[in-house]
Amino acid sequence: MKRLLFLSSLLLIGVGLQLSGGIGFSDLGQGGNGSQPVVLGQTSKVSPRESKLKQVIQDIEEGSVFSQPERVYQLLSRDLISVFSLEELKKGWVPVDQVEIVREPRVINDWAEAMIELNSENDQHRYLVIFHWENGAWKIFATEGLK
Amino acid sequence: MGGSKNFLPLTSRLTGWLVGMILAVLFLSYFSSRVLASPVIPQVRPVLPISRDGFVGVVWDLPRHDAPLEWLVQAGLDEGFTKIVDESGWIRPRLGSFFLQVPQGRIFIRVGAREVGGQEIIWSEIQESYQIDEKAAHWVPSFPEEVPRPIVFIHGLDGRPDDWIERGYGELFTGHGYDPSWLWLYAYADYDYDGAYDADGEIVGIARDLPSVINQLRKVHQKNGGEGKVDIVAFSLGGLVGRTYLRSILIDPGVAKFVNVATPHLGVKWLMPWDKLYDLPFGPFIQKALATAVKGFYEEHQARPLDLESPAVAELVPESEFLDWINEEAPSEKIDYHLIYGDLKVSFSQTLFHLKLLSPEYSLGDLLIDSRSATTIPGVKPKIYPYTSSQTWRIKALKNKAGWGYEVELDLPRLKYWHSQLIRQSEVKRKILEILQD
Numbered sequence: 001m002k003r004l005l006f007l008s009s010l011l012l013i014g015v016g017l018q019l020s021g022g023i024g025f026s027d028l029g030q031g032g033n034g035s036q037p038v039v040l041g042q043t044s045k046v047s048p049r050e051s052k053l054k055q056v057i058q059d060i061e062e063g064s065v066f067s068q069p070e071r072v073y074q075l076l077s078r079d080l081i082s083v084f085s086l087e088e089l090k091k092g093w094v095p096v097d098q099v100e101i102v103r104e105p106r107v108i109n110d111w112a113e114a115m116i117e118l119n120s121e122n123d124q125h126r127y128l129v130i131f132h133w134e135n136g137a138w139k140i141f142a143t144e145g146l147k
Numbered sequence: 148m149g150g151s152k153n154f155l156p157l158t159s160r161l162t163g164w165l166v167g168m169i170l171a172v173l174f175l176s177y178f179s180s181r182v183l184a185s186p187v188i189p190q191v192r193p194v195l196p197i198s199r200d201g202f203v204g205v206v207w208d209l210p211r212h213d214a215p216l217e218w219l220v221q222a223g224l225d226e227g228f229t230k231i232v233d234e235s236g237w238i239r240p241r242l243g244s245f246f247l248q249v250p251q252g253r254i255f256i257r258v259g260a261r262e263v264g265g266q267e268i269i270w271s272e273i274q275e276s277y278q279i280d281e282k283a284a285h286w287v288p289s290f291p292e293e294v295p296r297p298i299v300f301i302h303g304l305d306g307r308p309d310d311w312i313e314r315g316y317g318e319l320f321t322g323h324g325y326d327p328s329w330l331w332l333y334a335y336a337d338y339d340y341d342g343a344y345d346a347d348g349e350i351v352g353i354a355r356d357l358p359s360v361i362n363q364l365r366k367v368h369q370k371n372g373g374e375g376k377v378d379i380v381a382f383s384l385g386g387l388v389g390r391t392y393l394r395s396i397l398i399d400p401g402v403a404k405f406v407n408v409a410t411p412h413l414g415v416k417w418l419m420p421w422d423k424l425y426d427l428p429f430g431p432f433i434q435k436a437l438a439t440a441v442k443g444f445y446e447e448h449q450a451r452p453l454d455l456e457s458p459a460v461a462e463l464v465p466e467s468e469f470l471d472w473i474n475e476e477a478p479s480e481k482i483d484y485h486l487i488y489g490d491l492k493v494s495f496s497q498t499l500f501h502l503k504l505l506s507p508e509y510s511l512g513d514l515l516i517d518s519r520s521a522t523t524i525p526g527v528k529p530k531i532y533p534y535t536s537s538q539t540w541r542i543k544a545l546k547n548k549a550g551w552g553y554e555v556e557l558d559l560p561r562l563k564y565w566h567s568q569l570i571r572q573s574e575v576k577r578k579i580l581e582i583l584q585d
Contacts, residue, residue, distance in 0.1 A: 076499075077430065077432075078430045079429065079430030079431070079432045079433045079553070080430075080497070080499070080504075081430075082428050082429045082430040082433065083429060083430075083433060083495050083497075083506045083542070084495075084497070084499075084504040084505075084506055085506075085507070088504050088505060088506070089499075089502065089504065092501075092502045092503065092504075093502070094501060094502075108550065109549075109550060110550060111550035111551055118500060118501065120501075123501070125500070125501060127500055130544055130551050132550075132551070140499075141432075141544065141551055142497075142499075142543075142544030142551065142553075143498070143499055143500050143544075144544060145498070
């Protein structure tokens with residue numbers, strides 16, 4: 001009887017682990033003090049948030065985002081759009097030749113951080129890009145230049 | 148020894164010069180008092196009511212004088228008296244009075260005096276002017292420009308009556324001919340034995356002594372030849388204290404000019420939750436960063452901490468019962484309203500990748516009072532005087548416990564026209580003087 005109980009317990013724990021699968025973005029999005037930073041590619045399941053972030057990062061890496069200022073503007077958070085106009089963005093626009101993801105994004109709750117490198121004709125700069133989850137989409141909240 | 152021989156005659160010469168000088172000064176003093184004495188400058192006083200049939204009565208002081216004086220009263224159509232419409236001729240009245248026949252319109256009156264048989268005429272410094280009321284055909288005095296009106300100064304919520312002195316207003320106005328006793332520094336309350344100043348009760352309570360102060364000053368003005376009115380200069384909450392008086396007095400408030408500096412006629416949005424601080428279309432993170440920066444700056448730089456729980460502060464919250472009451476009825480149209488306010492025009496900058504973005508300019512009022520609140524008295528058309536400065540404030544991302552937010556860096560060295568500083572600026576002081584002397 002004891003052996004049966006032991007085997008049943010093992011079975012239940014196994015099923016539980018299988019069902020949990022890992023820590024998904026949706027869990028993190030609900031917040032809570034127990035949230036952990038999650039690195040893309042290291043989770044065993046992909047939530048809709050993670051999938052959307054992957055898509056954004058891919059678009060950035062392929063250079064489609066930086067092909068036109070309008071595309072970058074569409075990616076900006078509502079706060080940035082509320083203060084800065086597209087015309088302002090266009091004013092100082094410099095075409096970017098190549099984009100490289102230096103570090104995969106880390107996600108904590110509604111925030112994600114990625115490190116990217118932009119290469120233009122004579123310039124090369126690294127940036128920490130901060131994304132914010134807004135109305136079902138990842139938006140660029142801010143960037144910080146890195147040396 | 149040779150030197151001492153020359154010394155004595157030199158001393159004698161110097162003594163002689165000195166005695167001569169003293170005698171000369173004494174002689175000149177005596178001569179000037181007996182021979183060159185000028186008549187005392189007469190002062191003109193209007194007589195009211197004045198007859199309805201085209202005459203104006205003029206009364207003046209008959210000052211004591213050693214020599215007998217004779218007088219000349221003139222009525223002219225201009226200040227320079229190039230067009231005289233009537234004059235008395237040289238008279239030696241027992242009482243200083245005379246009637247002149249004048250046409251309708253504005254006329255000027257002056258009185259001259261000279262010693263009998265003398266040549267030098269001394270004209271009165273005060274040249275009264277009058278305006279005929281065409282419909283009623285009786286005389287009404289126009290503003291006697293040379294008799295300045297008493298001024299009631301009303302300080303703001305975190306202020307004290309003597310702040311006006313500390314800010315240089317006493318010196319400014321006395322330097323421009325105002326008698327110090329005509330500059331009234333209104334106090335919200337009495338100081339207690341410990342020197343505490345309980346000044347943040349209900350605004351109606353703060354204004355309770357204003358009617359008696361203004362009545363007293365009106366009498367002083369009238370007694371001195373004025374039309375019996377005062378001017379009010381009020382800072383911030385003081386403007387609402389003044390308006391409480393105007394709202395309560397139904398007939399003639401006796402106020403000619405009502406000058407407000409940074410008065411929140413529609414309330415203070417600063418007292419509301421941060422997301423309602425400004426009528427600006429900013430996103431929530433920037434709104435919060437802006438509110439945090441501005442509130443932090445104000446709390447750090449204000450002279451005295453505000454009691455946010457006090458009744459006066461509660462009444463400053465937009466759409467409070469008090470503000471509804473004071474704004475529901477237009478104040479008297481006979482008063483000249485002048486509203487001075489600070490208007491900071493701020494652009495925001497932020498670096499995005501390699502781009503430096505610059506926003507359009509947004510109005511932040513004087514940081515505490517938004518421009519609309521400072522320039523709106525429902526029902527009247529005030530003259531408004533903005534004091535504007537343009538600045539660029541940097542928005543920077545900032546990591547915090549919840550994730551990320553923004554921080555706004557104010558351009559502190561160039562912050563000039565923010566709320567509490569506005570009243571200290573010399574250009575604002577000059578503007579107030581200019582308004583009252585206009």
